[in-house]
Amino acid sequence: MSAAATPARRPRPRTLRQALPGLRRLLPHVRPHLHQQRLLVAGGGAAMAIEVAMRLLEPWPMKFVIDGVVGRLGADIAVEDPTNLQQVLVLSCLGLLAVVLLRAVASYLMTICFALAGNRLLTAVRADAFAHLQRLSLSFHDRARTGDLVQRLTADVGRLKEVTVTAALPLAGNVVTLVAMVVVVLVLDWRLALCMLAVFPVFLLTGRRASARIHEVSKTQRRAEGHLATLATETLGSMKVVQAYTLEGQMQDRFASNNLKTLKDGVKAKRLAAGLERSTDVLVGVATALVLFVGAHRVLAGALTPGELVVFITYLKAAFKPLRDLAKYTGRISQAAASAERVVDLLEEEPEVLDPARARSGRRLRGLVELDGVHLGYETGHPVLRGVDLRLLPGERVALVGPSGAGKSTVAGLVLRMRDPDLGAVRIDGWDLRDLTVQDVRAQVAVVLQESLLFATSVRENIAMGAVGGPDEVTEEQVVAAAQVAGAHEFIRDLPQGYDTIVSERGETLSGGQRQRVAIARAVLRDAPVVILDEATTGLDEETEAEVTSALDRLTAGRTTLVITHDLAAARSADRLVWLEAGRVADAGTPDEVLVRRADDIEGALDVTR
Incomplete structure (x- = not known):
């Protein structure tokens, strides 16, 4: 059965977590092209490592200024050599500038490398999908909706390309940064680190519920867009009939109904994603306030310096950026997961007419055509040909x-090997067509x-x-x-x-x-x-x-x-x-x-x- 024309054979995911395997299902189809982009991927990975290192270093010049300059002046500590303080201040500012510049360059190179690699890989997947579509048997195309197939080739692959650049790449960098910063803050003060990590379970619970609804709406929207594309394709391809029978009003009503459904689903997905973003902002605010309260007491107790607390708060803000981004991009990732499923379902559709391992090629035949006891049915229990024997001499x-309906065009399709017989054989010059490519x-x-x-x-x-x-x-x-x-x-x-x-x-x-x-x-x-x-x-x-x-x-x-x-x-x-x-x-x-x-x-x- 066709994934394009009938319900999918596997259960559809209901949550973003369950949808991620849909994205992973795409990996085997991307992997053959990955070798060609290995330099871009390696360059992007190196740039990401540098960018993460610069993020970790970015707060430290401020710590040196606060602890080495501002802190001493604010405490009225006698400054024996003001020149040393000036050098600390200048070096810290120059260091901060260097770190920011290196981070900007690394971030730019990372984005360019990964974006080029991702777009090239998915462009190759689109080409594979189009080639695969042309190999699929007529039985598939008879059942499939043309508009929906076009939607998979264009909009679904396009959505995957967009999400690769706007969501997946930033998230990948931020997750690596999150892991690195959690390690650093645990070393600085494990008590404050636990305060920061305490909000993660709340975020995961909130995000899971919201992402389930967002993903479900995204799937519905993708299906509605497929129906809309099919209706538009059918109407434009039958314009003579539409105008001859004055069907413009009916077609417009059908189009408007489907168009309105896609609008409602799109607005609903945006509203849910916006709600998740705002709830994440609240959680980040709660965590910041908690860390600031506990951290101030740790500074007063002499367990932390003011500069270290500033580093900690800076890390806290940066570490929660992946959470904000995950909330921000949940809708896009859900749509990408739904699109990936649709593309992979198409790529995994098996042609019914295949070249067997024994297939021979490169032959020029004379034209002796034979059908020997051929049976064929498009559906089980409904045979079209019932033991046809036919011989055409060169x-x-x-x-x-x-x-009409006797099976004449079906015979032609068998000679062209658009389909293979259920029983019997079709031969040219004595060669069973299934033994030829x-x-x-x-x-x-x-x-x-x-x-x-x-x-x-x-x-x-x-x-x-x-x-x-x-x-x-x-x-x-x-x-x-x-x-x-x-x-x-x-x-x-x-x-x-x-x-x-x-x-x-x-x-x-x-x-x-x-x-x-x-x-x-x-x-x-x-x-x-x-x-x-x-x-x-x-x-x-x-x-x-x-x-x-x-x-x-x-x-x-x-x-x-x-x-x-x-x-x-x-x-x-x-x-x-x-x-x-x-x-x-x-x-x-x-x-x-x-x-x-x-x-x-x-x-x-x-x-x-x-």
């Missing part, structure tokens, strides 16, 4: 016809669909995408030659920028016939031994259909061709006709023979009006 043209199988097959989608790039690139080696392996002459075979060269040459003309998304700036001929040119360039035509001429006017049919004839000459059609004329043009019904081969033979035997079934299954 260079033979076979029409696959029958009523997915890439090699699909390199042997060219496809022209009823709705041939083009990409929002130049006509040249759309054609060149058909090449097995990719667009970079194709010359201008090969592109033009493929377009000429497809009967597309003339109209492409008349476009505003010719082959460099940029088509709109899905190729909507071209007519249906033009899109089909560009798609045919793409198939020509693939030079595959097997061609699948899935309703390739459906929906075209008579003149355009004739042009496209002529181009298809040139494409399929000498190639094994599987024609999936409801068009009687296209069925008659085949060498052999296979009648598929209820997932079984119900009849096969020459087109005329089968059509005579199936005369009663033709109406409703084939278009006989042409």
Whole structure:
């Protein structure tokens, strides 16, 4: 089952503490890229160590001034050599300035190094997620929501990148500083240290309760944003239908409802995070007052110097900064944890069609296609194909016809290895497709669909995408030659920028016939031994259909061709006709023979009006 389309298989965390494993689940997907950023990580770690050391040193010049200069003057102690006091004062001020400058430089370098490393690592994870999405089987994409997948690739990974820079890095430095300062204050005065540490359990209890609510709201907000992205994607992708049926008001109402939900969840998360921040400020104030009261008595008792008390109070303020930051960033960290879970769920989704260890590659096949006792069902207990046996000889043209839902397109998907059969085998030239790599199988097959989608790039690139080696392996002459075979060269040459003309998304700036001929040119360039035509001429006017049919004839000459059609004329043009019904081969033979035997079934299954 898909994590994108169905409830997750593992229990969802309810607290921030339980959510952190979601972030840890991301580490195995980051680790392969970590080696490339080792210098940045090492540099950031060294800068962090220097920055922490400077934080520890920063209060000490003030101690020397208070104890060595101010304290002696305030106590009316005779100063034998004022020059020494002046030197202490100057050296302390210069030392403080040096410490602050070094700390600023180290903090800057730490932030830059870790930010670059984090952003590069998560950019690589995003690329991995996109590549993984393209490897996932059609069954996954049939169930998944496109808008939600886009949200995972863009917003969720983007949120992780943002939190890495604005929350995780400051917290990492502050936690290291906290540990170091706790050690120092324990050495200075363990009694005062215990006063400071006494508020930690209260903070942990308060933070745990608040973070549970914040994380739950964050998860709800991420899901709502995924629904919102899906609705926007569906509406924009179906704008013709929306406007034709005047659905603008309904779509606007649905969008407004989802949009308002994300707003409410976002405000609620901010309110909870703000409340946690303020409660933390109160706890810090209580701890400071307690330490100041006890520390003053320790100074009066002679156990501490005034300068040491100042160092202690300074450390106290600095040591509690991680608590403030944790409260401040709890909302962001919760959102990042929810985003990490969504990204990892996607990365851990297993493709159903895989290359086994025994897979062979690099073969050029002749085009003998066989389906041997093939059974396939998209859902358990609902078979689509029931023991299909089919054989296409090299260079033979076979029409696959029958009523809608008979399984014709499923057969085409099996030949392309979009899915593997539950039982039986699909072979090309005797090779079981499961013994070949997915890439090699699909390199042997060219496809022209009823709705041939083009990409929002130049006509040249759309054609060149058909090449097995990719667009970079194709010359201008090969592109033009493929377009000429497809009967597309003339109209492409008349476009505003010719082959460099940029088509709109899905190729909507071209007519249906033009899109089909560009798609045919793409198939020509693939030079595959097997061609699948899935309703390739459906929906075209008579003149355009004739042009496209002529181009298809040139494409399929000498190639094994599987024609999936409801068009009687296209069925008659085949060498052999296979009648598929209820997932079984119900009849096969020459087109005329089968059509005579199936005369009663033709109406409703084939278009006989042409």
